[in-house]
Amino acid sequence: MHEILISEELDENPVMSDILELARDQRVPVRKIARRELEREARSEAPQGVIAFAQELSESDLADFVAGSSAKKKPFLIAVDGVTDPGNLGAILRSCDGAGVDGVILPKHRAVHVTPTAAKSAAGAVEYVPMCIVGGLPTALRQLKEAGVWIVGLHDSADKSIFDLGDLALEPICLVLGAEGPGLSRLVRERCDVLVSIPMLGSLSSLNVSAATALATYEIVRARRA
DSSP states (O other): OOEEEEETTOOOOHHHHHHHHHHHHHTOOEEEEOHHHHHHHHOSSSOOSEEEEOOOOOOOOHHHHHTTOOSSOOOEEEEEESOOOHHHHHHHHHHHHHHTOSEEEEESSSSOOOOHHHHHHHTTGGGTSOEEEESOHHHHHHHHHHTTOEEEEEOTTOSEEGGGOGGGGGSSEEEEEEBTTTBSOHHHHHHOSEEEEOOOOSSOSOOOHHHHHHHHHHHHHHHHHO
């Protein structure tokens, strides 16, 4: 952590006291500035009066995600196809952290990466979930298949349910999620070994991608724990 900025208009509260105490322990400079200046620095909607400047996030390599795969350690990966909303990406990362996902794969183009809004929505998960940015997602999925990873695409019209994965959930697996509406692109669908859907029992046809991520990742967690 390099520096913490705090709005001069922010009232004292227990959370603020904790932040200041941690900053003193870590010898991080704290500077109070006008709220208008802080909002300009935040580059996100509705900043909450505190900004921390930290080192850049380290980027993982695709090979790192399958290195060390063994009978006891089966990689559990997430690939995101065409998601452009930073709030959704943040929520996806938060679910991935909770579910113990080993890594998240993001395409370089036509997709959102970590922004201030994504980081805020992730509630700290950007610090813990390894991420890899690839030039093309179809190529990356092919490389994972060659490394023995099963590619499972989440697709609204798939005949098979996420609850029917069975023993496949116990294997090295990469779950691929598409944006709400467009879903998975054609080339990405063609790289998938199997397509599954989340059963929709109401009037709507699909879930928000971050909600779908939470359900699908925890179904794999449930299968593995069982």
